[in-house]
Amino acid sequence: MADQRVIYTTQDYHELDKWFAKNNIKKAFMVCGRSVEKLNVNRYFLELKKRTGIEIVRFHDFSPNPDYASVEKGVNKFRSEGFDAIIAVGGGSAMDVAKCIKLFCGMDSSENYLKQEVIPNNIPFLAIPTTAGTGSEATRFAVIYLNGEKQSVDDESSIPDIVLLDSSVLQSLPLYQRKSTMLDALSHSVESFWSVNSTEESKEHSRKALALILENMDSYLANEDSGNKNMLLAANLAGKAINITQTTAGHAMCYKLTSLYGISHGHAAMLCNKELFPWMKKNTNKCTDLRGEEYLKSVLTELSGIFGETQKSNEVTKLSEIFENLSLEVPVAQAGDIEVLSESVNETRIKNHPVNISKDEIVMLYRKILKTDE
Numbered sequence: 001m002a003d004q005r006v007i008y009t010t011q012d013y014h015e016l017d018k019w020f021a022k023n024n025i026k027k028a029f030m031v032c033g034r035s036v037e038k039l040n041v042n043r044y045f046l047e048l049k050k051r052t053g054i055e056i057v058r059f060h061d062f063s064p065n066p067d068y069a070s071v072e073k074g075v076n077k078f079r080s081e082g083f084d085a086i087i088a089v090g091g092g093s094a095m096d097v098a099k100c101i102k103l104f105c106g107m108d109s110s111e112n113y114l115k116q117e118v119i120p121n122n123i124p125f126l127a128i129p130t131t132a133g134t135g136s137e138a139t140r141f142a143v144i145y146l147n148g149e150k151q152s153v154d155d156e157s158s159i160p161d162i163v164l165l166d167s168s169v170l171q172s173l174p175l176y177q178r179k180s181t182m183l184d185a186l187s188h189s190v191e192s193f194w195s196v197n198s199t200e201e202s203k204e205h206s207r208k209a210l211a212l213i214l215e216n217m218d219s220y221l222a223n224e225d226s227g228n229k230n231m232l233l234a235a236n237l238a239g240k241a242i243n244i245t246q247t248t249a250g251h252a253m254c255y256k257l258t259s260l261y262g263i264s265h266g267h268a269a270m271l272c273n274k275e276l277f278p279w280m281k282k283n284t285n286k287c288t289d290l291r292g293e294e295y296l297k298s299v300l301t302e303l304s305g306i307f308g309e310t311q312k313s314n315e316v317t318k319l320s321e322i323f324e325n326l327s328l329e330v331p332v333a334q335a336g337d338i339e340v341l342s343e344s345v346n347e348t349r350i351k352n353h354p355v356n357i358s359k360d361e362i363v364m365l366y367r368k369i370l371k372t373d374e
Contacts, residue, residue: 004138004159006236008229009166013044016126019162020054023124025085027055029078031098032089034060040168041089041128057081059097066097068114068146074101075109085124088137088160095127095136096143099158103142114146120157127160130169132220132231133181133266135188135239137163159243163236167228175221177264179326182220184266185235186213187273190319191248192241194280194299195352196289205241209234210306217322249276249357252349253365256341261331271330274319275368277303280355289354296354333370341366 007015020028036042036058045056059077062070078086078101088098104113106121127137136142137160142153170178192198193206212234219227250273257268281300287293307318342362350357357365 004240005162006233007162007164009041009164009168013041015164016044017052019124019126020048020052020085023085025054025124027057027081027083028085028087029074029081029083029101030056030058030087030089031062031074031094031101032058032060032087033091033094035130036089038172039089039130039166041166056087057083062093062097064093066093066144068144068151071097071100071104071113071144075104075113078105079109085126087126087128089128089130091129091131092134092136092143095129095134096153098125098127098160099142100144100153103153103155103158114151114153118155118157120155124162125160126162126164128164128166128169129232129235131173131177131181132170132228132235133184135185135235135237135242138236138239139243141243165229165232165236167225167232170228170232171223173223178221178223179328180264180266181235182213182217182231182266183270183323183326185209185231185238186319186322187250187266187269188238188242188247189213189234190273190277190303191250192238192245193303194296194354195245195248196354197245197352198299199244202241202244205237205244207306209237209241212237214307246352247349249350249353252346252353253341253362253369255346256344257331257369260337260340263329263331267328270319270323270328271369272365274317274323275365277317277319279361279365279368283355286356287354288356299354330369330371333372337370338363338366338372 009015048054048056059074061073074097086098086102088095102123102125103118106119107113107116129137140154140156140159142158144151144153189206189209192202212230216227216230220231250269253272254268257263257271258265284293284296287296289296309318342359345362
């Protein structure tokens with residue numbers, strides 16, 4: 001895959017003018033939510049046709065958990081109206097829809113796109129993320145739903161070739177979402193770093209992301225421009241890391257927490273990772289990474305060092321401290337919840353984890369996560 005270009009905006013968004021001109025774009029298909037109307041960049045797109053003749057057509061016929069039918073509508077519109085570029089503005093849902101439209105637009109419309117082989121294309125694809133968390137703009141993964149069932153799409157050609165990081169999009173982000181998305185980026189960085197699929201490249205992305213998160217956390221939470229700018233970059237780097245490695249047990253265990261208790265994804269992921277990290281330190285003898293236990297120990301030691309800890313600090317980690325300082329709730333477990341949660345664990349992601357976790361240990365970890373003796 002060619003390196004993704006990351007650019008920062010200035011007040012007049014002249015970087016976008018350069019992108020349109022370089023790619024000779026006359027008509028762009030913009031996948032976005034209604035919330036784009038509140039962003040500074042909205043004015044740029046509204047004035048673009050009058051100023052340059054370039055037409056922007058918006059597509060927002062999709063839900064937070066986008067379904068296949070919405071993507072089909074987008075593909076049909078893209079094909080029928082002669083667009084020469086795709087723009088995604090938003091969080092993970094907008095990114096997922098735009099990625100699928102790009103992938104599917106060259107396929108046979110008479111058959112289910114999900115069952116066909118992807119035909120890569122060179123349609124210019126610009127992404128403008130509006131949260132600093134998912135890193136979706138940097139990954140090959142997308143999720144849509146067909147008949148209520150989750151469908152995963154995975155292809156390198158879905159990755160936007162250029163990303164515009166605009167710190168102003170985070171100015172109106174609610175505090176809870178601000179905290180949760182930051183924890184999502186932090187979880188991506190940590191999980192990628194210890195993943196059995198890690199490489200030197202992915203670990204370097206993780207190191208840079210972790211440094212940015214730790215250095216800019218206070219500024220970001222205070223909604224300062226420098227903190228917002230650097231957290232957007234951290235999320236992008238963390239996305240690049242998990243694009244190589246995918247996620248591990250923290251994500252495997254967090255999805256049901258989100259749906260069962262109505263908490264945000266990043267909140268749920270950090271509930272899991274803050275308990276997994278000290279448990280892993282104590283259980284390196286159960287290493288599943290083919291590089292061996294000593295390698296795993298070195299990874300966890302380096303990660304502890306990044307957080308300013310010693311390898312012997314097995315009980316309280318920086319992840320727990322960060323979580324506590326954010327004053328986020330620990331959900332209250334009801335009777336039967338632990339069993340429901342333990343049965344929900346994503347087996348694919350758990351295989352990426354470097355320490356083997358038995359079913360009994362998953363139950364034990366959920367009890368620690370929810371602070372219950374059930």
